[in-house]
Amino acid sequence: MQLSTPERPKQPLATARSELDRITELAGDLAGQFELVPLLERVLGHAVALLGCESGSISIVHESEGYYRKEVDQGVGCLEGQTFPLTEGLTGQIVKRRGTVILDRYASVPTGHISPDDPRWGSAVIGVPISWDGGIIGTFAIFSDGPGRTFTAADASLVELFANHAAIAIMNSRLHNAAAGREREAAVAGERERAVRDVHETIGRSLGSLLLHLDRADKATPAGSPATQHIDSARVLAHEALFDTRRTVLGLGPSSLAGKTLEEAVRSELKRVEATSSLDATLSVVGQPHDLAAEVAHQVFMIVQEAVGNVVAHAHAGICRVGLFYNAAGITAVIEDNGRGFDAAAKRGTEGSPSSSASLGLHGMAARAHYLRGELSIDSTPGWGTSVRAEVPYSASGEVSRERWQVLVACVQPMVRAGLVRLLETSEPSVQVMGEPGSLEDLVESISLLQPDMIVLDWDLLEQYTAARQTGSAEDPVDRPVVAVVDSPTLDQLRLAAASGVRGFLSSKSTPAEVARVVVAAARGDALLDGAVFTRFTEAHGNAAAQEERSVRLTARELEVRDLLGQGLADKQIASRLAISVKTVEKHVGAMLRKTGARNRTMLVGLQHQSQ
Numbered sequence: 001m002q003l004s005t006p007e008r009p010k011q012p013l014a015t016a017r018s019e020l021d022r023i024t025e026l027a028g029d030l031a032g033q034f035e036l037v038p039l040l041e042r043v044l045g046h047a048v049a050l051l052g053c054e055s056g057s058i059s060i061v062h063e064s065e066g067y068y069r070k071e072v073d074q075g076v077g078c079l080e081g082q083t084f085p086l087t088e089g090l091t092g093q094i095v096k097r098r099g100t101v102i103l104d105r106y107a108s109v110p111t112g113h114i115s116p117d118d119p120r121w122g123s124a125v126i127g128v129p130i131s132w133d134g135g136i137i138g139t140f141a142i143f144s145d146g147p148g149r150t151f152t153a154a155d156a157s158l159v160e161l162f163a164n165h166a167a168i169a170i171m172n173s174r175l176h177n178a179a180a181g182r183e184r185e186a187a188v189a190g191e192r193e194r195a196v197r198d199v200h201e202t203i204g205r206s207l208g209s210l211l212l213h214l215d216r217a218d219k220a221t222p223a224g225s226p227a228t229q230h231i232d233s234a235r236v237l238a239h240e241a242l243f244d245t246r247r248t249v250l251g252l253g254p255s256s257l258a259g260k261t262l263e264e265a266v267r268s269e270l271k272r273v274e275a276t277s278s279l280d281a282t283l284s285v286v287g288q289p290h291d292l293a294a295e296v297a298h299q300v301f302m303i304v305q306e307a308v309g310n311v312v313a314h315a316h317a318g319i320c321r322v323g324l325f326y327n328a329a330g331i332t333a334v335i336e337d338n339g340r341g342f343d344a345a346a347k348r349g350t351e352g353s354p355s356s357s358a359s360l361g362l363h364g365m366a367a368r369a370h371y372l373r374g375e376l377s378i379d380s381t382p383g384w385g386t387s388v389r390a391e392v393p394y395s396a397s398g399e400v401s402r403e404r405w406q407v408l409v410a411c412v413q414p415m416v417r418a419g420l421v422r423l424l425e426t427s428e429p430s431v432q433v434m435g436e437p438g439s440l441e442d443l444v445e446s447i448s449l450l451q452p453d454m455i456v457l458d459w460d461l462l463e464q465y466t467a468a469r470q471t472g473s474a475e476d477p478v479d480r481p482v483v484a485v486v487d488s489p490t491l492d493q494l495r496l497a498a499a500s501g502v503r504g505f506l507s508s509k510s511t512p513a514e515v516a517r518v519v520v521a522a523a524r525g526d527a528l529l530d531g532a533v534f535t536r537f538t539e540a541h542g543n544a545a546a547q548e549e550r551s552v553r554l555t556a557r558e559l560e561v562r563d564l565l566g567q568g569l570a571d572k573q574i575a576s577r578l579a580i581s582v583k584t585v586e587k588h589v590g591a592m593l594r595k596t597g598a599r600n601r602t603m604l605v606g607l608q609h610q611s612q
Helices: 013-030 036-050 089-097 153-220 227-247 262-276 294-315 357-371 414-427 440-450 459-471 491-499 512-524 531-550 556-566 571-578 582-596 601-610
Strands: 055-062 067-074 083-085 101-103 125-132 135-143 280-286 319-326 330-337 375-381 385-393 405-410 431-435 454-458 482-485 502-506
Touching: 036 055, 036 067, 036 135, 036 153, 055 089, 067 089, 067 135, 083 089, 089 101, 089 125, 089 135, 125 153, 135 153, 153 227, 227 294, 262 280, 262 294, 262 319, 294 319, 294 330, 294 357, 294 385, 357 375, 357 385, 357 512, 375 571, 405 414, 405 440, 405 512, 414 431, 414 512, 431 440, 431 512, 440 454, 440 459, 454 459, 454 512, 459 482, 459 491, 482 512, 491 502, 502 512, 556 571, 556 582, 556 601, 571 582, 582 601
Parallel strands: 280 319, 405 431, 405 454, 454 482, 482 502
Antiparallel strands: 055 067, 055 135, 067 083, 101 125, 125 135, 319 330, 330 385, 375 385
16 A cells, blocks of 8 residues: 655656646536536546546545445446445545555455455555545545556546546535525525515505504594493504514514524514614623524524513513523523503403403413423513513523424314414424314324324314213323314303313414414413404303302402413412412412302403403
8 A cells, every 4th residue: 555645757748638638628527517426427537538447436525424425436336325434445544544545456445345256356446535625525536447457656646636626526516506505595585575575565554554543443432431442452453463564474483593593583583673663672692602402492582572572562661671691500581671561450451351462472471481391480560661581491402301292183174274284383393283184083093093282173073072072982081182263152162162171262363373372372281262262252251250250259369369360470470479389379279260160260360350
């Protein structure tokens, strides 16, 4: 074995001219060509022909990953297209020596890939590294035609020249592919921007007109009229919708994090908020940023986005400060504003019910923090602003602490089913849709086979599934949370839903954000209603609920617990706020459910607002 170091000897004029013609032809081949395999085949063909041989190969080396791939070969049959570790074959010897290798017999290669029956087993071989920017990106091998020929250092120098051409071909191809990828990304981004502009110009303009008419209606409404509260609620919802259209297109999901770190995405979000509102929003990052799994970054970003959106829509604030704090245990996101704050009394005002977007947002943020095994706390004082604090742990590897919630989406109508699946897949990565059954038979079989965490059902399948379980034809010992898809449910339907384990409702008017929030909350074990269904729910219960509430005497402590439930606080947060144990909170909630006849916490808080 020897390394090529001496200079090539002078050659006859005809031979030199032949080499020059070959190299000139090869340069023409490389110009403007970017498909890697055809380029390497041409480089290899010129080199083999110029050396008067018939066999050779070119491999692509991935040093950091520890393997190489046989990219092209000519007359060798060396397993083209397959990959091997860098400890094997002639390529392994070249990378180990980081230079040209000349062998009198290929048989001397440890763990070679040519069979002893192959004529090249006993032939001489030249192996040359294909180098770029100090690293080895490939190898070039040429075999003699038989045991009678050996290669010289001059032959090796010629192969090294062709290896340089191969390096140019490889890097040109990579740069071209990278440029093409950037062009595709730019095209997608451009299309997204056009969609955003279209939404802003159409829906945004309509929402602006709607706000104008609401202001006129408010001025024309007599003071003290019951219509004032509904106008205020409509104005809040319209402002939120207008803010969302300026922020992103509904249904695009977590695209704000595409290609960005969490800090970059939050800064972009705050810049977008400042450009579309009068809010002065700032970001502070404390500690050494930790590598976050995509799921952790997404959930933290969504918490920040939800909290900032609430500040814009509800807080009447001038300043919003966002902080990301990295420590040994995890990441903490803090969102503070100098707005009007809120308490239980304020929640009964224009922002009304626990199903309003503000309270629904609190539930959604809590669900996201819980999903990551974290904690969410909210401190607010009327007139002094609000502080939202989400503490999320991360492991050394940045992995999420639990698997995604597995969901079945079962609807009779294919369009509704496909729409729900699409919304969940694009806007909520913590949810994994396991199946899309369209009939009772498929639903029962899917539950048995897939064992989902929860089910999203339309009303037809809910009735069929409930009846099947009652008759024993659909046995399922697990009490899985259910979300029902129904428009304008009647009181009888609400009762059936409660008896069937329904933990949330969706309607055709549910926004993508509401779909994600209700499903995540149900998977977590909470019960939420979207705005349209909650309105129907309160209308259906109206007078009966108020009468029942007046006939029940709740203790002062029970009233405090109920007010904090209305603010979207979890049991642990309520316990901390009132300086009592979590068990005591659960005891008070259970007592109120028995006294009022409410079937769940959402209904309990709804009865509170109906009694005012």
